Amino acid sequence: MELDERKLKILQAIIKNYLETGEPVGSRTISKFTDLNLSSATIRNEMSDLEELGYIVQPYTSAGRIPSDKGYRLYVDTMMQSRMLEVEQMWDALNDKADKMETLLQQVAKLLAVNTNYATLVTGPQYRSRKVKFIQLTDVDETQLLAVIVLEGNIVKNKMLPLAAGLEKEDILKLNIVLNTYLTGLDMSEINLSVIAKLKEQSDGLGNVITELLDAIAQAISEEEDIPVYTSGATNILKYPELSDHHVASDLLYELEEKKYLTDLLNENSEEHGIQVYIGQETSVESMKDCSVVTATYEIEDGIYGRIGIVGPKRMDYEKVVGTLQTLKTQLDDIFKKNKE
Amino acid sequence: MELDERKLKILQAIIKNYLETGEPVGSRTISKFTDLNLSSATIRNEMSDLEELGYIVQPYTSAGRIPSDKGYRLYVDTMMQSRMLEVEQMWDALNDKADKMETLLQQVAKLLAVNTNYATLVTGPQYRSRKVKFIQLTDVDETQLLAVIVLEGNIVKNKMLPLAAGLEKEDILKLNIVLNTYLTGLDMSEINLSVIAKLKEQSDGLGNVITELLDAIAQAISEEEDIPVYTSGATNILKYPELSDHHVASDLLYELEEKKYLTDLLNENSEEHGIQVYIGQETSVESMKDCSVVTATYEIEDGIYGRIGIVGPKRMDYEKVVGTLQTLKTQLDDIFKKNKE
């Protein structure tokens, strides 16, 4: 037995219907719903076949059918009609405050959540390890030294240091030159003992300041290593009865608040740059086995990527979600490309 | 009729018991629970009185009693034994990563949440309007100009600007001097047209850069105006059955995610610097009418304050919460005092 045209149509109808209502759908419904002009009895036979094939399941005997993970998968892979969406008002709202990467991404998460009514997550760029691009020391007032460290990707880090007594303006100037000469273009693994020795040698008598500075730099670099995740609309999941069961919801919300495993989620198959859909058990995160997750990758700079994820019930509106992500991805790509020019 | 010693003792016993169990407490329980050696019948009479006085209520006829808001209020005001707590392991964990205000406060929220099992919120400092302390422009590479703006309270803001063609190193140096001379010590309201005119006059030919810079500064200042709120442990509220009712929980979690009205919550009676307890309807936030909120103020600099809040069920462990906040507040005050020296 195999999937002929008609079975496919029926399956599609079942899924469409279930996506809308969230209730198991019966043969009579399909009989009316489609333009196949078949009686409910015929549909029943076909449904029985579809169940045997594993595309749909009955929650219990003599209930209607709901799509299985396999069914959703087929739907997403072949039957979904992707439609381009206007995300324009979204877009206007975005451009508004979008100057800092942080705010931008938080905004993206929020707008996406509001537009889709699901929970959303966005990660910033992931660099293997950022290289130092530029360092600058300045004395802000009599007691404090401000170190500004610019990393690859124009990530700017600030660190206030207590100003060592007896450090003159010329010393600071000198330090600036030395630091930039020796550290620019290096990442943390490359700042080794020999580099440090050279640094100290070149900055006679200021060794102790150097040590503190290197700490600050190391910290700035490593801070960027755990990629930030921005979430929004977590409470949206409470809108779906199948997810608002106490345990399920509690675990899910906790996960979204903690953000600990979310990066794993987003980085699965990260070599794939298209839009990906994970249904039920396909996700790596235990607490999301009753959910579906849709992810997209956007490009920040050449070879450096961030990701967007949407978490919702299995019966999420895949078409809308995929469409929205598609447009959003394109627009984000554009922003960053433009930003670079 | 009035509250005599015995009634008070019984009320206290009722509240204590209810805090632990969350179940309405009956006369027999109290009869055994206290050392009063009274029969349940006597207790019943007293409970009847206490109800008449408004300190306890029955969820329904012939159920046990639970404390009313008024009852909790009396308890918190007079009957609670405040106990100092050790928050020491908390403390160690804190010192660890605590260099940036942002991370510090987020950590505080998290640790508090883990320790108390309630939802927590922490606000950063609120300045009326921050003054500019220091400005620095640097050319990071051929195409980009980095503006570093340090505000009162050592809040550092960065802004990348496209480098206008033909801007020489000397120009930048000059701009730095001019900007610092004219803008240091001013807040946004003080940077008016006459200041701007003077700026432009002093920086012959670089007027267009100035305009952009002023935008950046204005943005940096105003960004700080909506005070950041850090939350943690939102999902903790799902642990309490009386709050995990679908609607209540949903509203609450939404509020905690949105953070919109939380500042209102924390700023009520902000002139009071002690620890404050809001029970049920006493809070200003509608969705928290089934909760209690405990807030504390800590001092960042002279006259500049931040706040900590804990949101939990009305039957929260007030003693523990108040105790924890007390110690934490002291320790935060210490940090910031030390930091200043």
Next chain:
DNA sequence: ATTAGCACTCCATCGAGTCGAGTGCTAACA
């Protein structure tokens, strides 16, 4: 191959019955 018809299954809902915790009241007692 399709369909009408029918028996069957199982969940959801409702109401009746029971249980038990807890109250309020009364009468007796110290």
Next chain:
DNA sequence: TGTTAGCACTCGACTCGATGGAGTGCTAAT
């Protein structure tokens, strides 16, 4: 007069069975 024992009563929680309906699977007719 304050305390207590006793008892009738209330009301939610829980259980159980009956009912209804949506939906199925099977069979026989078309």
